[in-house]
Amino acid sequence: MLGLLGLPFGVFAPFAVWSGFRSLRRIRAADGELTGETSAALGLAAGLLGVAALIVGTAYWFLAS
Amino acid sequence: MRLVARLVAALLVLGLAAFTYPGALAVSMVVRLTAPPMAASPGPTGDLAWLHVEHPAQARPYIADEQKRMVLLHGAIPAGLIDFWTGTDQSRPNSPPFYPIDPAAYAGGRCPANSPAIRYPPLCRADLNQMAELGFNSVRLPLSWSLLEPERGHFSQTYLDRVAQVVDWARAAGLYVIIDMHQNAYSRYVGPGTGVDLSYLSGAPSWATLTDGFPSRVFLGQRELNPAVFEADSNFWYDRDGIQDEYIATLAFLAKRFRDDSTVAGYSLFNEPWPGWNLPPGFEDLLLFPFYRRVIDAITGIHDGLPCWTGLFMPAPCGYPDLGVHDVRHLVFLDTGLLREVTDFPTHLGLPVSSYLNLVLAVHAYTHIYTFDALAHQKPAQASYPWGGYEQSYSLADREAKALGAALFVAEFGDSPSDDSLIVANQLLEQEKHEIGFAFWTWKENGGKSSWGMFDAARTDVSPMSSSGCLRTARERLLARVYPLASSDPGLSYHYNSDTGSFSLIGHGRAGDSPTVVSIPPEVRGAVAVSGTAVPVTETSPGGSRLLTVTPSGGPFSIAVAAAPLVLLGCG
Numbered sequence: 001m002l003g004l005l006g007l008p009f010g011v012f013a014p015f016a017v018w019s020g021f022r023s024l025r026r027i028r029a030a031d032g033e034l035t036g037e038t039s040a041a042l043g044l045a046a047g048l049l050g051v052a053a054l055i056v057g058t059a060y061w062f063l064a065s
Numbered sequence: 066m067r068l069v070a071r072l073v074a075a076l077l078v079l080g081l082a083a084f085t086y087p088g089a090l091a092v093s094m095v096v097r098l099t100a101p102p103m104a105a106s107p108g109p110t111g112d113l114a115w116l117h118v119e120h121p122a123q124a125r126p127y128i129a130d131e132q133k134r135m136v137l138l139h140g141a142i143p144a145g146l147i148d149f150w151t152g153t154d155q156s157r158p159n160s161p162p163f164y165p166i167d168p169a170a171y172a173g174g175r176c177p178a179n180s181p182a183i184r185y186p187p188l189c190r191a192d193l194n195q196m197a198e199l200g201f202n203s204v205r206l207p208l209s210w211s212l213l214e215p216e217r218g219h220f221s222q223t224y225l226d227r228v229a230q231v232v233d234w235a236r237a238a239g240l241y242v243i244i245d246m247h248q249n250a251y252s253r254y255v256g257p258g259t260g261v262d263l264s265y266l267s268g269a270p271s272w273a274t275l276t277d278g279f280p281s282r283v284f285l286g287q288r289e290l291n292p293a294v295f296e297a298d299s300n301f302w303y304d305r306d307g308i309q310d311e312y313i314a315t316l317a318f319l320a321k322r323f324r325d326d327s328t329v330a331g332y333s334l335f336n337e338p339w340p341g342w343n344l345p346p347g348f349e350d351l352l353l354f355p356f357y358r359r360v361i362d363a364i365t366g367i368h369d370g371l372p373c374w375t376g377l378f379m380p381a382p383c384g385y386p387d388l389g390v391h392d393v394r395h396l397v398f399l400d401t402g403l404l405r406e407v408t409d410f411p412t413h414l415g416l417p418v419s420s421y422l423n424l425v426l427a428v429h430a431y432t433h434i435y436t437f438d439a440l441a442h443q444k445p446a447q448a449s450y451p452w453g454g455y456e457q458s459y460s461l462a463d464r465e466a467k468a469l470g471a472a473l474f475v476a477e478f479g480d481s482p483s484d485d486s487l488i489v490a491n492q493l494l495e496q497e498k499h500e501i502g503f504a505f506w507t508w509k510e511n512g513g514k515s516s517w518g519m520f521d522a523a524r525t526d527v528s529p530m531s532s533s534g535c536l537r538t539a540r541e542r543l544l545a546r547v548y549p550l551a552s553s554d555p556g557l558s559y560h561y562n563s564d565t566g567s568f569s570l571i572g573h574g575r576a577g578d579s580p581t582v583v584s585i586p587p588e589v590r591g592a593v594a595v596s597g598t599a600v601p602v603t604e605t606s607p608g609g610s611r612l613l614t615v616t617p618s619g620g621p622f623s624i625a626v627a628a629a630p631l632v633l634l635g636c637g
Contacts, residue, residue, distance in 0.1 A: 003078065007085040008347050038071050046078045053086040057350075057414045060094075065415055065464030 003046030013050025020044025084380035138502035140203035145188030148209035155257035200586035207247030299341030331396025349413030359385035415468030427476035574617025597622030
């Protein structure tokens with residue numbers, strides 16, 4: 001959810017990366033007892049996209065303005 | 066089954082990414098690298114030179130004439146063509162336009178009588194002549210979508226003719242016209258309710274005002290803080306029922322009429338855009354500026370956005386089909402979101418909007434009037450915000466314009482007359498410092514002493530009621546200014562002292578540069594002195610205004626007007 005929110009609202013993106021990464025680690029360490037790996041991976045991917053957009057957008061502002 | 070679910074989820078993320086910031090950013094970067102469209106031939110010769118935007122390396126773009134001289138636009142905003150509500154029963158928001166929109170009613174110098182029943186007087190030929198006498202070289206002309214397209218798909222030729230009539234008057238008076246698609250709190254058709262004053266609302270026609278049953282009720286005394294306005298604006302930004310497409314078609318209808326007319330400097334695409342339920346910066350970056358890009362695509366015929374559908378929500382990367390106008394000569398004024406007016410701070414990332422070169426970022430400078438401090442009822446002289454004072458908005462606007470690749474213009478500023486010596490004086494100082502033109506809100510206004518017009522409100526106990534009282538002394542002193550109309554040196558510095566009537570300009574020129582032209586209004590009587598230029602040429606109009614033309618001989622040059630008591634026109 002944070003990942004999806006991070007795309008239109010960049011402020012959520014870093015939290016999506018943190019949350020997605022942490023969830024993935026826990027799921028993989030749980031030896032099959034926890035599910036939702038796909039959701040966590042997609043949340044992480046969306047968060048990374050959001051963070052990348054945030055960084056490029058902010059960098060553009062400082063370079064071009 | 067699991068694989069299908071994963072694929073669908075991945076597509077959802079990719080789709081959302083394409084339609085939001087990552088996609089918007091990608092389109093903006095492509096726009097930045099796209100070769101700009103150029104006019105295939107010079108524009109038809111008119112009475113006024115065509116304006117465009119020059120893009121110097123490493124500096125903020127600026128408005129320029131055909132000789133590539135920086136041009137400063139000074140003017141006022143008459144509200145006589147806006148479709149404000151009038152009447153006594155607010156439950157009937159569909160009152161007809163108060164003043165005739167048929168140009169015949171204004172022919173031969175005729176002017177309908179003013180009335181206390183409406184906030185603004187009619188706009189007549191004499192107004193344009195008065196503006197020119199004050200040394201203005203432009204007028205921002207607000208229109209209403211509700212009069213341009215009163216029925217869906219049916220445009221009003223009569224109202225367009227009325228606009229053309231004002232453009233003709235402006236041409237005769239030597240004024241550029243900035244055509245402004247005006248709106249205030251979306252539309253008067255959001256309807257009546259607690260705290261709602263419909264006579265302050267204008268913009269969309271009834272059929273394009275979709276409030277979905279949200280109550281019309283004003284909170285905190287701010288006309289935009291109204292659930293019905295939030296909903297109607299949001300429906301516009303999301304193109305519900307294709308209303309945004311109709312708006313774009315309306316702009317194309319206007320642009321087609323004035324395509325070859327250099328008197329029209331350009332179009333202000335949407336006045337004071339209110340985000341509705343959307344938050345900045347997403348509102349500007351993902352909804353407003355992409356909407357601007359679509360309008361530009363439609364009226365210029367360039368294809369900056371991606372080919373998409375029309376008639377329903379178009380995400381940020383979407384462009385718009387060519388509507389056949391092919392206007393690549395006029396300026397396009399881009400208002401920032403209304404919240405910038407409250408913050409004096411950028412509420413967007415400044416992503417490039419279009420490869421079209423003639424973009425002008427239009428800010429509304431209402432420091433201490435609509436900024437946080439004013440909303441907290443602080444007095445301007447003791448305000449605790451903006452932290453950077455008046456300079457905050459201007460220095461940031463400089464950066465915003467550079468990032469967008471746009472020139473900069475103050476499309477609105479004004480205040481209650483009692484604050485002129487503080488607010489208007491400081492705004493003008495900032496505009497000089499940043500070399501930005503202005504449009505003053507408003508030209509004439511009915512009401513009492515606190516009305517915002519340049520003139521005193523007209524007396525209501527005489528019949529027929531005139532369009533105004535006398536020109537307000539403080540406003541004439543401040544706004545009838547000496548300023549450079551055009552100069553080959555965009556880095557020049559200048560200052561007019563409205564207390565003494567003195568003026569100084571320092572610039573740098575090369576032999577062969579086009580002349581610098583300085584406007585001296587009739588109020589200013591000081592002697593002119595120049596250095597570093599060929600002999601200046603002074604033209605004096607019958608009204609007493611002077612036009613000073615100086616041709617640099619190479620190297621630094623200066624122009625000065627000596628201090629002398631101002632001769633104010635007032636009621637003259």
